[in-house]
Amino acid sequence: MANVKSNAARKNGKSSRRKGVKPPHVNELYEASVQEPEAEFDFLAQVWKERVTRTPAGKGRTLLSVREDFAATALNSAFWVNSGVKAKQERRAIAVDFDPSMIRDGHARAARSIAESHRERLTLVEADVRDEKLLKLPKVDAVLALNFSYWVFHTRKDMLDYFAKVRRAIKPGGLFVLDFFGGSDAHREIQERRRYRRFGGYTYVWDQESYNPVSGAYVCKIHFELKKPRKKWIGDAFTYHWRLWGLAELLEILRDAGFEDVAVYSEKEDRKGEGTGFYRRVTTLPADRSYLCYLVGGVGR
Ligand SMILES: C[S@@+](CC[C@H](N)C(=O)[O-])C[C@H]1O[C@@H](n2cnc3c(N)ncnc32)[C@H](O)[C@@H]1O
Incomplete structure (x- = not known):
């Protein structure tokens, strides 16, 4: 170094x-190097279809509200709100970050990227993701914790506390989506x-x-x-x-926090080994040098 x-x-x-x-x-x-809202929401749309709209209880249910934890500049949240404008759906987002400078940038992003009449669909909250005040906000269809930021929690107790609070913030039948890297x-x-x-x-x-x-x-x-x-x-x-967390221990903590049908999703590759953008639910992964996957937990009805 x-x-x-x-x-x-x-x-x-x-x-x-x-x-x-x-x-x-x-x-x-940072945004240009590591963030890809379109890909994240493509994945969310895929699991929402598989796990919610294709089930008898969730039939016809539209994904509308998301909460983005560790949101930084709220790039994903703004993307979600704007995608709703295009789709003529009232998509809403709550972006949470405890850094005031990030929240300030999030406001600036909203001002330049979301039409004024739709801006109230994005709520920026300066808070720790475990702050009880988040539980007073309307429940959402899905919570996202992306780019491994939840690894800020160092103990099982703290991780469990975070996951359990997220679960309380999600509507019945909704989803919690996290990403993970290992190998x-x-x-x-x-x-x-x-x-x-x-x-x-x-x-x-x-x-x-x-x-x-x-x-x-x-x-x-x-x-x-x-x-x-x-x-x-x-x-x-x-x-x-x-x-640095292990995948198996995180799956256990998600189940202990009360999430149902906790699963791992890995991107399907084409013959050349390139990602296809389609994710499969897996129960094993090759012990490779490096891999990326999503973890998803469901909230019971
Ligand atoms: C890796 S960055 C942003 C990741 C972003 N979600 C993404 O998809 O790339 C992590 C962010 O989490 C915020 N953060 C870290 N710990 C937090 C906590 N306990 N509560 C709220 N925000 C936190 C930091 O301020 C920082 O903006």
Whole structure:
């Protein structure tokens, strides 16, 4: 890490000084690198169809309200509200984050991306996801906890408390959707770099900085390297102090929190090994170096 940073710092000093081009904000870089609302809601639509509308009790029930936990800039929530405008459905979202700067950015996003007449369909809440005040809000059809942010909870007790509160926030017959990454690479202190063309080209660096197998403490970071307006290393743009959880233990905690029909969904691949965007319910996964999947728990009727 130290080497990467000092090399980049040196490069910074030598770089050209083109003025007048505003570099992107780190939240914009984060969204462009790791968030994909369309794919998340495609998955939600798929499981909603399979687990709700195709069942006798849920027949014809439309997914309308979602709560996005750890929402950051509320990109997913704004996408959901806007997709409702296109579909002529009154889709609503509650976005929850405890960081006031994220909530501020969420308001700014809503103001620029959602037509004024529909903006009241998005509620931004500055709160811890376990805050009791969330239970006073209207219940929702589905709660989403994406990009592994729920790993902020380090003990089984805290995770159970969070899951149990989420369950109380979901309408009967609704769903809780979380994502998960695992595999042997997840346990290694490694970095992964990806290049993007946006913003004049930049590199996204996912840094699994440290992992302590005894406590499970897992420190991950995101860094960026911009090319324009001049080369710039943005080290430690985001730091996560997580616990590295196992899939089996999370499934157990979801069941202990009262979720029903708890299941894992893995993306089906085509013959070339590319993702198809279609997810299958699975009971086993290959012990690969890395894998991504969704966990889904249902709330009884
Ligand atoms: C990884 S980021 C955002 C992830 C985003 N949901 C996504 O799909 O990419 C995690 C966010 O969770 C927020 N956060 C962390 N712990 C929280 C908690 N206990 N309650 C509410 N927000 C929390 C942070 O402020 C941060 O904005």
